[in-house]
Amino acid sequence: MIVASQLMMVLDASILTTAIPEIGRTLHLSTAVLTWVQNAYILAFGGFLLLGARVGDLFGRRRTFIAGIALFTLASLLAGLAPSASLLLAARTLQGLAAAMATPSALALLSVTFSEARERVKAIAVYSAVSGAGGSVGLIVGGLLTDVISWRAGMFLNVPIGLALLLMVPRYMRETDTKKGHLDIMGALTSVIGMTALAFGFVQAASDGWGAPEVWGSLAFGGVSLAAFIQTESRAKEPITPLRLFVSRARSGAYLGRLLLVCxxxxxxxxxxxxxxxxxxxxxxxxxxxxxxxxxxxFGIMYAMPKLLARFGNAKVLIFGLVIAIAGTSWLSLISASSSYFPDLFLPLIVMGGGAGMIFQPFTTLGLSGVEAKDAGAASGLVNVAHQTGASLGLAVLIAVFEAANRPEVTSGTSFAHAISVSIGGSAIFLTASLVAVLIFLLPADRTQRAVVQMETD
Structure with missing residues (x-):
């Protein structure tokens, strides 16, 4: 049940990706507006993830999980029925909020359900595999449903799964203990509003140009909201993002590097x-x-990661992976209207996959390094928030790049291909910025830690 719910959440981050052109044609949306089909889900998911984990602590994981699944099922039905872009985006936002409620509780319930150590390890392995593979499965399932039925079928697919979970969870899962405490609602709202305003500003710049007052107004409002978020977290009795997590140079570098990577x-x-x-x-x-x-x-590279990390350490493997990813992305940015799938896309994608397989595990490990037990949940959530925030912000920025490079006066296919090429070049710049962050923050910290270990050994 937990694996099924996680697969449903992960699928929804990618199941509409291959359907984006069809959604644009069906609802008559521009490329800039289409970004919100993904961003509405990602921003709500990432923005409320830490608050969702806190709700589970206070009101019970099973109760929160059921509420999240129920809302997700309803939102999926509304998304599939949506007759307009505004209703589709509202439904996708509800899906993201529901996923933020259900996802943190799912892993906690897994630990409670599988109390024996060996069973728990196996269960977590299956959970992790589904989390990793779900995005790729979503691309294929979404493409198949779009071709055979409609893009809407990808949303309707969640409804029977959600209903089955709602029937089974109360019967087979026990409730977790509740705690007393406070919800940092203001912290969650200021962070979500701030990131949404920034994303909106970049997307509006793509459609209206950088001279439009709403563009700079939105960006300024986003900056003010994020400043208010930091102020709120510094004073909150029980903040969803304890600012002490950023004291560590290694953790701060891991969060920043991951955000830029996903951008x-x-x-x-x-x-x-x-x-x-x-x-x-x-x-x-x-x-x-x-x-x-x-x-x-x-996934092939990920099987070799334990040996690579044991021999070279997190920082060196991470640097090597980023260099490979930058090379592959830069190669992919050379595509044009005259390109063919093989070798112009096929080979760069293989190189990029090799780099990606070496990156995420070290970033996750370093993002959780040296965390006290009381902050373990918040640190884990912050890793996910950095991931989701990077996805939404990067897409917003690069869609502005795309629109600036797309020239209607040029032959449509040539212009479109050129704009995508320039946008992927922007991706390579973000990856390079991630590498710089690793070199500045993580490599020195890794050297210091290894020196300490060596001294203790001697």
């Missing part, structure tokens, strides 16, 4: 399916399958 990595899987469908004329299913080389290599 560059996530938008690629928004742009590449559109290139495949609009330039190379793949159908939705073919576009989903075409990205599988990236995923296959990524």
């Amino acid at each position: 560059g990595n996530y938008p690629i899987f928004f742009f590449v399916p559109q290139f495949l469908q609009n330039v190379l004329h793949f159908d939705s299913l073919e576009a989903g399958l075409a990205i599988m080389p990236f995923t296959a290599v990524q």
Whole structure:
């Protein structure tokens, strides 16, 4: 049940990716507006994730999990029925909020359900595998449903799964203990409003130009809201984001590096399916399958990670992975209207997959390093928040790059391909910024830690 719920949440982050061109045609949306089909979900999911974990602590994990699944099921039905862009985006926002309630409770319930150590290890392994593979499965399932039925079927798919979970969870899962405490609602709201305003500002710049007053007004409002968030967290009795987590140089570098990495990595899987469908004329299913080389290599490399990390350490493996990812992304940015899938996309995707397979585990480990037990949940949540925030902010920034590079007066296919090429070049810049953050923050911290260990050994 927990694995099924996690698969449903992860699928929804990607199941509409290969359907984006079809959604645009069906609802008559521009490329800039289409980003909100993804961003509405990601911003709500990432923004309320820590608050959702806190709700589970205070009111019970099973109760929170059931409420999240119920809301997610309803929101999925509304998204599938949405007759307009505004209603679709509202439903996607509700999905993100529901996922933020259900996801933190799912892992806690897994630990309670599988109390024996060996069983728990196996259960967590399955949970992690589903979390990792779900995005790739979503690309294929979304493409298949879009081709055979409609993009709406990807949303309707969640309804029977959600209803089945609502029937089974009360019968087979026990409630966790509740705690007394406070909800940092103001902290959650100021962070979500701030990130949404920043994303809106960049997307509006793509459609209205940088001279539009609403662009700078939105960016300024976002900055003020995020400043208010920091002020709120510094004074809150029980903050959802304890600022003491940023005292560590290594953890701060891991959060910043991960955010910048996802800023560059996530938008690629928004742009590449559109290139495949609009330039190379793949159908939705073919576009989903075409990205599988990236995923296959990524998972293959992950099996070798324990040996690599044991020999070289987190920082060195991370640096090497980022260099490979930058090389692959830069290579992919050379695509044009005359490119073919093989070798122009196939080979760069393989290189990028190799780099990606070496990156996320070290970032996660370093983001949780040296955390006290009382802050373990918040630190884990912050890793996920950095990931989701990077996805939404990177997509917003690069869609502005895309619109600036897309020239209607040029032949449409040529202009579209050029704009995607420039956008992927922007992804490479974000990845390079992530590498710089690692070199500045993480590498010195890693050297210091190794020196301390060596002294203790001697």
